[in-house]
Amino acid sequence: MTADFSFEQVDHVQLAIPAGGEVACRVFWGGLLGLAEVPKPPVLAPRGGCWFDGPGFQVHLGVEAGFRPARKAHPGFRIRGIRALADRLASAGYPVTWSDEVPGQDRFHTADPFGNRLEFLAPH
Known part of the structure; x- marks a missing residue:
């Protein structure tokens, strides 16, 4: 086609x-x-x-x-300086959950102020 x-x-x-x-x-x-x-x-x-x-x-x-946060669906943002961003978010009180489930990527999830899931990733 x-x-x-x-x-x-x-x-x-x-x-x-x-x-x-x-x-x-x-x-x-x-x-x-x-x-x-x-x-x-x-x-x-x-x-x-x-x-x-x-x-x-x-x-x-x-x-x-009737807002309910998206806890599974999420945008994924490719980031340069991913560790610095993770540190900034953690210092501001946001959860940072690292994952090694996708080979070749450093990636973590966090939540926005309302509980919406966000993913940040960088190739390594």
Whole structure:
């Protein structure tokens, strides 16, 4: 089968947050992880949440009624300086759980302020 399309890259990932979670998002994604907040389009801004810009991707945090954290589903971020990031997260009180289940990678999982699972990885 010949494809008449091709994937280029992941544009963004969306994670759910509870109502009122924007301040915690700004502290975690902006302050701790160093991503730049970008304004949401005006038509979407009244819904709450916030967006952050990374190198070649965005993270969208959207308010979800009846919020429950994603404890299995997760985005995976390839990181340079993974041990420094793990130390920064641990020092800020976030859990860092290392895993050697995937050969050739240093990787760990943590959770955002609301319990959403996040994975960070680096080839070794």
